[in-house]
Amino acid sequence: MRTSSPYRANLLGLAFMTPAMVLLLGFFFLPVVLTSVFAFTNMSTATGISGGSYVVTGNLLRSLTDEGLDAKTIKALRQSSYIIDQAGLEKARTAGVDAKFITEIGERLKDRSFTSSSAFERELKTLPSRPTRVRDLKIAASAFEQSVLNVRYASRGEMEAALSHMLENPPQGAVEQIATASYTGWTWTTENFKNLVIAPDTWRIVGNTVFYVVLTLAFNVLVGLFLAITTFYLPSAGSGFFSILWLLPRITPVVLYAVMWKWFTWEDGFVFNIAQDLGLPAFNYMKGSVASAWTVVILVNGFVGASFGMILFSGALKAIPVQQLWASEVDGASRWQQIRYIILPHMRWPILFVTSYQTLSLLSSYEQIWLTTNGGPGSTTTVWALEAFKTALNNYTGNLQYGLGAAMALILVAVGLVLSIVYLRLFRFDEMMSKPKIEF
Amino acid sequence: MTRNFAAWPIILLLTVLSLPLFVMYLFLLVDTFSNTAPGSLLPNEFTLEHWRFLIDPTITGDVWKPTLTTFLFASSMMVIVVSVSATAGYALSRLALPFRRFVLSGIMVMHAFPSVTLIIGVFLVLQFAGLYNSLTGVILVKASLMLPFGIWIMKGFYDAVPWEIEMAGVQDGASRFTVWRRIILPQVKPGLLSLALFAFIDGWSEYMLPRILAPSSDFEVLSMYLNTVSDPNSSTYNFNIFKSVGLFYTLPVLALFVLFQNRLMNIFGGGTKG
Numbered sequence: 001m002r003t004s005s006p007y008r009a010n011l012l013g014l015a016f017m018t019p020a021m022v023l024l025l026g027f028f029f030l031p032v033v034l035t036s037v038f039a040f041t042n043m044s045t046a047t048g049i050s051g052g053s054y055v056v057t058g059n060l061l062r063s064l065t066d067e068g069l070d071a072k073t074i075k076a077l078r079q080s081s082y083i084i085d086q087a088g089l090e091k092a093r094t095a096g097v098d099a100k101f102i103t104e105i106g107e108r109l110k111d112r113s114f115t116s117s118s119a120f121e122r123e124l125k126t127l128p129s130r131p132t133r134v135r136d137l138k139i140a141a142s143a144f145e146q147s148v149l150n151v152r153y154a155s156r157g158e159m160e161a162a163l164s165h166m167l168e169n170p171p172q173g174a175v176e177q178i179a180t181a182s183y184t185g186w187t188w189t190t191e192n193f194k195n196l197v198i199a200p201d202t203w204r205i206v207g208n209t210v211f212y213v214v215l216t217l218a219f220n221v222l223v224g225l226f227l228a229i230t231t232f233y234l235p236s237a238g239s240g241f242f243s244i245l246w247l248l249p250r251i252t253p254v255v256l257y258a259v260m261w262k263w264f265t266w267e268d269g270f271v272f273n274i275a276q277d278l279g280l281p282a283f284n285y286m287k288g289s290v291a292s293a294w295t296v297v298i299l300v301n302g303f304v305g306a307s308f309g310m311i312l313f314s315g316a317l318k319a320i321p322v323q324q325l326w327a328s329e330v331d332g333a334s335r336w337q338q339i340r341y342i343i344l345p346h347m348r349w350p351i352l353f354v355t356s357y358q359t360l361s362l363l364s365s366y367e368q369i370w371l372t373t374n375g376g377p378g379s380t381t382t383v384w385a386l387e388a389f390k391t392a393l394n395n396y397t398g399n400l401q402y403g404l405g406a407a408m409a410l411i412l413v414a415v416g417l418v419l420s421i422v423y424l425r426l427f428r429f430d431e432m433m434s435k436p437k438i439e440f
Numbered sequence: 441m442t443r444n445f446a447a448w449p450i451i452l453l454l455t456v457l458s459l460p461l462f463v464m465y466l467f468l469l470v471d472t473f474s475n476t477a478p479g480s481l482l483p484n485e486f487t488l489e490h491w492r493f494l495i496d497p498t499i500t501g502d503v504w505k506p507t508l509t510t511f512l513f514a515s516s517m518m519v520i521v522v523s524v525s526a527t528a529g530y531a532l533s534r535l536a537l538p539f540r541r542f543v544l545s546g547i548m549v550m551h552a553f554p555s556v557t558l559i560i561g562v563f564l565v566l567q568f569a570g571l572y573n574s575l576t577g578v579i580l581v582k583a584s585l586m587l588p589f590g591i592w593i594m595k596g597f598y599d600a601v602p603w604e605i606e607m608a609g610v611q612d613g614a615s616r617f618t619v620w621r622r623i624i625l626p627q628v629k630p631g632l633l634s635l636a637l638f639a640f641i642d643g644w645s646e647y648m649l650p651r652i653l654a655p656s657s658d659f660e661v662l663s664m665y666l667n668t669v670s671d672p673n674s675s676t677y678n679f680n681i682f683k684s685v686g687l688f689y690t691l692p693v694l695a696l697f698v699l700f701q702n703r704l705m706n707i708f709g710g711g712t713k714g
Contacts, residue, residue: 031561
């Protein structure tokens with residue numbers, strides 16, 4: 001069918017796709033790229049995000065001493081010197097120093113330099129129009145002070161120039177070494193990944209994550225399956241009530257859901273009061289002990305996820321030809337036999353689907369844990385995604401390590417990508433790809 | 441089907457399993473209208489005092505400003521998601537685009553991909569774009585993260601529209617745009633409505649993105665407001681008040697859900713996004 005030019009439709013396609021493409025590139029593709037790029041940097045709050053500057057600080061000099069830079073150079077860096085140049089004269093003028101005095105300094109001392117303030121001030125005192133007050137003299141002197149200590153240089157070139165200016169005959173390579181060390185911005189590194197492999201915490205968190213995913217997933221699938229099958233057999237009034245009840249956690253905003261669990265398990269909460277009345281140990285179950293914290297974490301996530309399984313399994317159950325069930329009843333099958341030999345075999349694909357889908361979302365989810373136990377007590381319920389998030393964006397010390405966090409997230413992104421591609425291969429991918437039937 | 445089994449053991453088992461949920465939601469409702477003596481489980485008096493936060497800003501701070509912000513946030517995000525998905529979904533479903541297969545599989549992967557792992561990257565993008573700490577930035581991020589889902593859903597609805605309708609329109613000399621605007625779009629109205637509802641509810645419930653991407657801005661959405669109110673360390677901490685605030689916050693979502701249950705279940709089932 002060709003009734004108008006192919007051009008127009010392509011233009012329409014372009015116009016229709018552009019907004020989506022821009023947003024997806026900006027907030028999906030670019031974040032993936034940035035995560036992978038910055039995983040190889042030491043970017044943190046201290047280094048800033050948009051590049052840094054070059055500063056020699058007292059701390060830096062100490063660590064340079066430790067690295068074996070010679071003492072003479074360090075001493076020279078600590079000192080300030082006084083150089084009479086145009087910039088200094090300008091500075092003195094703005095500082096309000098007497099104009100005549102400045103002209104005199106410019107004429108008589110031009111391009112001289114002094115290594116200490118006392119020597120410079122002695123020289124100044126010999127000038128005819130020197131100020132009478134010592135304070136004014138010091139102000140004038142300070143305008144010519146030059147030091148690299150705690151001065152911010154925008155580029156490496158400026159820093160090196162300043163260093164060469166300050167140091168007479170620096171040792172081979174010293175200027176470069178100091179300039180490199182004085183950089184405050186982030187640099188490229190593979191340390192993040194090395195540190196992750198070495199740190200014992202990493203493996204504990206991996207263990208936690210596996211534990212969390214496996215148990216929550218088991219809860220989701222088993223309870224989802226149980227709910228779907230029981231509500232399938234129950235009269236519709238009862239099944240309707242239970243389906244709605246189990247759907248509620250999914251609809252409830254996550255903050256409220258977390259808060260309700262707090263009420264349920266917190267000190268003076270519901271379970272606390274009941275346990276107290278019964279003489280059982282009553283404490284803050286969410287944070288009080290490792291076992292209870294894990295139970296809460298798994299239940300909090302399990303109750304949300306179970307409805308996902310329930311919806312999908314219920315849908316699949318309704319698709320089973322009801323004649324099969326009738327026939328089995330005629331043959332005298334019990335309910336259990338019906339479930340075992342008719343329903344469960346039909347559920348194979350839905351179970352596989354829920355399992356792979358939930359694995360993916362459990363691996364990456366941390367919102368509920370963050371809002372309930374927050375990984376505690378200690379870091380016993382901390383999972384990988386939560387740790388990455390905390391490292392990069394949310395911790396109490398205030399030094400956010402974007403680089404390390406990105407490295408941790410990158411591992412999740414890679415796992416997520418591989419798993420999502422695998423599960424798209426498994427489930428109905430090609431049938432979604434049918435070609436348009438109008439060829440323009 | 442015959443009843444060759446006793447229903448009560450199953451109902452009992454279901455009830456035991458559902459007990460935590462039942463208790464939590466029951467008390468969420470009951471506690472907002474009643475007082476309970478300390479140490480006791482059952483309420484002993486009816487009261488409306490826990491709802492005074494609606495008119496008295498001294499209790500938990502003004503609640504109406506965050507409500508308005510949340511509404512703005514959810515609806516602008518909804519508008520972006522629906523309009524962008526409606527166009528892109530059509531293009532992917534019906535137009536002969538170059539790289540169509542590639543784009544489509546890309547969107548499928550993004551749809552399956554857990555977008556929360558991107559939060560650090562998104563944070564960096566906003567920093568570079570200068571949108572960090574702004575409502576606009578959070579809306580754009582939230583809408584974009586939902587786009588693969590929206591496009592996917594809309595493509596499904598477009599796919600279900602018979603080709604014959606479109607071909608008839610083209611035969612009569614209408615441009616593809618006119619056909620889309622006048623003939624196809626009315627056909628997918630149910631899809632647009634479901635997506636809009638879903639997007640609105642999702643935006644209304646969002647907590648993490650505003651909290652992380654705009655931590656020190658001057659706007660506050662209800663989820664952040666609720667989290668502040670329910671912080672055990674805060675001075676106004678009170679189970680009954682935060683339940684009232686929570687219920688107030690959740691009511692629109694529940695109402696929408698009750699009204700449009702079937703449409704939403706359609707999306708829950710068909711969209712299969714966790």
